[in-house]
Amino acid sequence: MAAKVEKVTVRNDLSELQIVYSALESFSRTAGLSDEARRSLLLVVEELFSNTVSYGYPNGEADEIAVSVALRPRYVELTLTDGGKPFDSSVSPEGPHQSDDTESMPVGGLGLFLVHQLAQQVTTKRTGDRNHTIVRLPRKVD
DSSP: OOOOEEEEEEESSGGGHHHHHHHHHHHHHHHTBOHHHHHHHHHHHHHHHHHHHHHSOTTOOOOEEEEEEEEOSSEEEEEEEEOSSOOOTTSOOOOOOTTOOTTTSOSSSHHHHHHHHHOSEEEEEEETTEEEEEEEEEOOBO
């Protein structure tokens, strides 16, 4: 059986996120992912894509971001490849403290924390001028 793979390349613009969603929704249907796995996949890609666009290109330079997703025997593998400034997503930020209420919580960092909570593994490597962020999510199929 051939591995199910979906890949899309879009501009580094937040408006392109809908194209990425569409590709991942199609993948989720054909791969038979559970609704929980589909939602986790969409949440993770939204966080990583948004962070890349917002912080990876501080001068607004035009580039492309490639997003691919593959169904592996034990997990779903999501990969984002971009030419933004180097950033290591593999390090999980500290989560909110139990005593924090929403008023006193610091702004930022919770999205990447959530990515790490949903993922089995997050790795980042830099090849030339490209970042490769690879996220392994639990494989749950219907």
